[in-house]
Amino acid sequence: MQYVSTRGRAPIARFSDILLSGLASDGGLYVPEAYPRVTATELDTWRSLSYPELASAVIQKFVDDIGAQELATLTSAIYTAARFGNARGDSNAADITPLRWLEPGLALLELSNGPTLAFKDLAMQLLGGLFERTLAERGEHLNVVGATSGDTGSAAEYAMRGRPSINVFMLSPKGRMSAFQRAQMYSLDDANIFNIEVDGVFDQCQDIVKAIAADLEFKQRYRIGSVNSINWGRVVAQVVYYFKGYLAATQSSEQTVSFAVPSGNFGNILSGWVAKQMGLPIARLVLATNENDVLDEFFRSGRYRVRSHGETHITSSPSMDIAKASNFERFIFDIIDRDPELLREFWWELDTRGEFHLGGTPIWPIVGASGLVSGRSTHTDRVRTIRTTYERHGIVVDPHTADGIKVALEHIDRDVPMICLETALPAKFSETIIEAIGAAPERPSAYAGLEARAQRFEPMDADSERIKSFIAQHAVGS
Ligand SMILES: *Cc1c(COP(=O)(O)O)cnc(C)c1O
Secondary structure, three states: OOEEEOOOOOOOEOHHHHHOOOOOOOOOOEEEOOOOOOOHHHHHHHHHOOHHHHHHHHHHOOOOOOOHHHHHHHHHHHOOHHHHOOOOOOOOHHHOOOEEEEEOOEEEEEOOOOOOOEOHHHHHHHHHHHHHHHHHHHOOOEEEEEEOOOHHHHHHHHHHOOOOOEEEEEEEEOOOOOHHHHHHHHOOOOOOEEEEEEEOOHHHHHHHHHHHHHOHHHHHHOOEEOOOOOOHHHHHHHHHHHHHHHHHHOOOOOOOEEEEEEOOOOHHHHHHHHHHHOOOOEEEEEEEEOOOOHHHHHHHHOEEEOOOHHHOOOOOOHHHOOOOOOOHHHHHHHHOOOOHHHHHHHHHHHHHHOEEEOOOOOOHHHHHOOOEEEEEOOHHHHHHHHHHHHHHHOOOOOHHHHHHHHHHHHHOEOOEOEEEEEOEOHHHHHHHHHHHHOOOOOOOHHHOOHHHOOOOOEEEEOOHHHHHHHHHHHOOOO
C-alpha cells in the first residue's frame, strides 16, 4: 500500500512514514493510492470476529510495513474491556463499541467508553501503540504537537502519557472547553505532557500547528509529529467501527445501513466514506453540524466557505466548533477523481478568496451521488433532542451525539437502519445536560472529584514563534 499526497507534489510514502508526520511536504494530505476492497463474502467471514480481530483485519489492508501478527498483537493489547468498558460498566464491555437499539431502525453506536469518554480514544489509543513500536524500530523520538478544542487533546494525552520516546505539546483555546475537559487534560502530571493554553480560539491553535508543520526545518530538527484528525492512522482506526456497527446491525451483507455523524473537522465521517469506498454497504452518511455550519452549507449548496475566527460560534457542542474542516480535502480529492491539479486550484481559491463553489459545475452531481447528506442543529435543537431521547428511550446522550440524532431523524429512511454515532459521554458536558433534563449526568467513578485536582499548564499568546521556542526548549531527543 503506497500513499500519495492530494496535492500531487510530495514523495510517495508508506504507512509508517505518514503515521509519524502530519501534512505532506506539498501542504496536501496523504491518502492511499487506491482504497482496498472488501467483498461481501469476506464481510460475512468478519461477522464472527471480536473487535480487536476485526481491527487488525481492516487495518492490515492499509498497512504493508507492519507484520500481520504484530498488528494483531497490538490491537488485542489496545482494544480490551478493561480499557474500553469501564465507563458505563455495561455487561457487553468486550464489544468495545456496543450497538444499542433505541427503537427498530434507529440505533446508537457507543464509541465513548474509553479512558477520556469520547470516540477519539478508539483511534488515539491505537496510535499511541503504533507510534511507540515504530519509534522503537527506528531508534527515534517524537514531539507530538496538536491543537484541541477539548476531546482530541485529552485523548492524545491519555494515549501518549508515560511513553518515554514521545513528548506531547497540546494547544488548547483559553476559556473554550468545559470544566471537565479542561480538568481532564490539565490535571495530568506526566513529565512528557505539556499543556499550552492559548489566548485565542481553536482555529488559531490549529493554524499555529499548521505553521509549525509547514516549517520543514523546524519539523525535522525537532521530530515534530501530529495526532490531529488529519493523521491517517486515526482515520484508518476509525474505519473499524463503521464495519463493527454495520455487522452488529445486520444479519447479511446484502443489507445496507446509514450512519449519522456529528462532525467538525470531517475526520470521523471521512472514515465512514473510506469504509463505503472499500465496499461496506452504506446507504447514507448523514453529516451533522452545529451552528458552525460550514459543511452543511457545502452539502446543501456546493459552496465551501471557510469562516473567520470572529465568525466561529462558541456552542454547547464545542468539539464541533470549527471554521474549516481539515480533512475535507481528502473527500474532495476523491470527488474530483483524484486530480491533484484541480485540487490545488480549489485550495488556491480557498486561500485567496476564502471559498470555492461547486454548485452548478459538473462536479456537483458527483457530490449528490456520494451518499453524503447534511443538516444543522442549534442549541435549542440539541437541548430538545437530549430531553426527548431521555424521555423516549431512557438514555442520556451528550450534546454532540444529540446534534447527530437531530439530523439523523431528518434523513431517516423506513427501510434502512440508521446508526447514530455516540461521540462522547454526557458526563463531559453537565451544564447542557442539566439544562435539558434538570439533572446532572452520571459520572464514571474514576472521574470523581476531577475538577478539584491540581492543574498544570502554560498560558501563552497565539504567537507561533513563542510557541515554537517553548517546544524547542522542551523537546524530547534533541
Ligand atoms: C471531535 C469530536 C467531534 C467531531 O469529529 P470530527 O472527526 O472532527 O468531525 C464530534 N463530537 C465529539 C464529541 C468530538 O470529540
